[in-house]
Each structure stands twice: as C-alpha cells, then as structure tokens.
C-alpha cells in the first residue's frame with residue numbers, strides 16, 4: 001500500500017454559473033446552474049478535484065460522506081464506496097439532486113461516491129505522474145468527440161438581459177443555433193432536446209437539421225414526453241433520419257413496446273440509470289443504447305463496469321451530460337478516452353456556459369473539430385482557479401438558488417404550466 005496518500009481534508013464548495021433559458025420537458029433552466037466542487041487533500045498535500053450536483057440534500061450527503069472517508073487511503077475505492085453506503089444508510093436522494101424529474105431511480109450511494117472517486121483518481125494520477133485515463137486502462141483514442149446539444153430556448157430569462165444565442169422556438173431558430181455550434185466547436189453529431197413543442201414541430205425541426213447538415217448523425221430526446229403511440233408515429237416520421245431516439249416514452253415497458261417497432265435504436269438516460277435496472281432492460285430489449293454518466297453511475301471505474309456490461313449484452317454506449325464545468329469535462333474526457341465501446345459522440349452542455357465562468361484555469365481543455373484532446377498532464381490535467389472558485393461561490397450565495405427546479409421556475413412564470421409525462 002502506498003504511503004502518504006491518506007485523506008486529511010475534504011472541501012465541498014457549491015458554486016453557481018449563469019445558464020440561459022433552456023427549455024425541456026419539465027420546464028426551463030433557471031438563470032443559474034448549480035454545481036459543487038469537491039477538493040480532496042492528502043497527507044502529502046496532493047489535492048484532487050471532483051465535480052457534482054449541488055442540490056441541498058446532495059450537499060448534506062456529500063458532507064456526511066466526506067467525514068466518513070477522511071483518514072482513508074485514496075487507493076481504497078471499494079471500501080470507500082462501502083463506507084459511504086454505510087454512512088448514508090437508507091438516506092435515499094429521491095430526485096432532489098439536480099436532474100429535475102428526469103432521472104428518478106439512480107443510486108444515491110453511486111451519486112455521492114462519484115466526485116470523491118474522481119478526486120482520488122486525480123490524486124493518484126498526480127502522485128504517479130500519469131493522466132487519469134492511464135489509471136482506467138489507457139486511452140484508446142486521443143481525442144473524444146462530443147455532440148452539439150441543441151435546446152429550444154427563450155431569448156432571455158424574463159427580467160434579464162438577453163444572452164448572445166438569441167431565441168430558438170422554431171425549426172429556423174434550431175438550425176441557426178446548430179450552425180453556430182458547428183461553426184464554433186466543429187461538432188460532427190447533433191442532439192436536439194425535445195419534449196418542449198408538440199411532436200410534429202420537433203419532427204419538422206429534425207428534418208430541417210437533416211436538410212442543413214446532410215450526413216451528420218442526429219438525435220432527438222423528448223425526455224419521456226410522449227405516449228407509445230406518439231413515439232411510434234415520430235419513429236416512423238424520422239425513419240432513416242435519426243442515429244438514435246432517446247427516451248421517447250416513460251418506463252422500460254413502454255420503451256420496449258416502441259423498440260419492437262421503431263426502425264432506429266432507442267437510447268436512455270431515464271429508464272436505465274442504475275445497475276439494478278440493467279437486467280430487466282436487457283431481458284425486455286427496452287433500449288439499445290445506454291447513456292453513461294459518471295456523476296450518477298458511481299464514478300469512472302463503475303462507468304467502465306457499465307461499459308463492460310453493455311458490451312457483453314450488445315448494448316451501445318453513449319454519454320449523458322448536465323450543465324457542468326471544466327472538472328467534469330476533464331473527467332468525462334478521460335473516461336471516454338479509456339472506454340473502447342463508447343463509440344457515440346458524448347453529450348455536453350459546454351457551449352451553454354459563459355466561457356468567462358469556470359473553476360479551472362482556462363486553456364487546458366478546448367474543442368477542435370467537435371472533440372476534446374485527452375489531457376496528458378498528471379491526474380485530470382486541470383488546475384483549480386481559486387479566485388474563480390471564490391467568485392462562483394459568491395454568486396451561489398447571492399443568487400439564492402439552492403435546488404435545481406426547472407418546473408417550479410416555469411410555474412412561477414406561467415402558473416398554468418403542468419408537469420406531465422407523457423404530455424403528448
């Protein structure tokens with residue numbers, strides 16, 4: 001066992017960064033997105049970084065876990081997972097962790113453990129002088145492709161200055177948004193967040209994207225806003241157009257009914273979000289592609305375990321994202337680099353973040369041709385910018401938001417708004 005890599009201190013800092021008025025199936029993003037930055041320090045003074053959700057319940061559980069793992073060696077990841085499970089007891093997070101009604105059944109222990117595991121791998125990489133992808137088996141690619149993540153959106157949050165993306169509420173607006181994203185980032189795959197407009201309008205938008213971007217893989221994700229019948233109609237309308245259709249309808253049973261007749265693969269980050277949901281999904285052939293996400297699948301090693309299971313059972317593997325900062329982008333990039341069967345371009349909300357707002361020193365991570373070069377520096381390859389961390393923490397304190405609540409925000413703006421799944 002290596003000496004000198006015992007955890008002596010854990011700091012958890014919630015931060016807020018500006019977020020445009022992005023629409024989804026359960027409401028609209030609030031003016032700020034919340035994240036927590038986790039710093040794990042060892043007795044040799046090596047510090048590792050993790051990033052996770054920052055809803056209040058999640059912060060409370062993170063703090064309990066931080067106390068429980070202080071004193072442990074950063075190599076003891078299995079025992080650390082067990083210890084966190086023990087300290088959380090039956091404290092189940094429900095949905096109050098930053099995913100707003102989208103992901104209800106993911107494992108609370110895995111969600112809480114994930115940022116500590118990433119921080120421990122960062123420390124181990126720094127100590128060994130190796131990038132995190134090398135600790136995960138080595139990079140099978142030196143660049144990780146990401147997809148453009150389009151949203152219907154308002155020009156501004158009511159009462160705020162407009163952002164520089166402008167509104168996107170029809171096919172023209174969506175195509176214009178895609179053109180800018182492809183121009184600025186070079187993305188070679190495109191995902192549209194649906195479940196916002198009536199399905200026929202979203203079909204129209206995807207067809208407009210197809211015309212504007214011939215040959216570019218396209219995805220549509222209405223977050224379970226449709227019935228099985230509506231899903232099948234959309235699947236027929238978009239046959240030969242979509243690379244995959246993501247979560248058209250709620251639940252594995254409904255997804256399996258759609259999958260039996262739809263021509264394209266179905267993907268999910270809603271009906272398979274924990275290990276105990278995999279057996280029934282495989283048995284029922286409910287999905288053909290699983291979106292991994294180390295933030296709720298229990299970190300990088302457990303995401304690789306998911307990748308192995310997907311490989312064994314012939315499921316495709318993609319990657320999900322939420323609004324995130326540079327620590328998460330680095331972790332996602334290392335994981336994707338070291339996961340051979342992650343063959344789809346990964347989701348990222350990166351373009352929606354104000355480039356001036358991050359907690360990492362700028363310059364390490366950048367997009368070229370829609371992909372991010374895998375950092376070769378030790379650990380995650382990103383450094384914390386302490387002034388920026390303090391600024392974004394101050395913004396968290398001032399903004400008053402403490403839990404992500406897209407539906408509540410929408411209802412404050414439009415009291416007649418109802419959350420429904422399926423809606424159409």
Ligand SMILES: O=C([O-])C(=O)C[C@H](O)[C@@H](O)C(=O)[O-]
Nearest residue numbers: 024102221269320321322323
């Ligand atoms: O693929 C997904 O379902 C997501 O990315 C979920 C997110 O919550 C997304 O809908 C968002 O940011 O509004």
Ligand SMILES: [Mg+2]
Nearest residue numbers: 221246247269
């Ligand atoms: Mg999704």
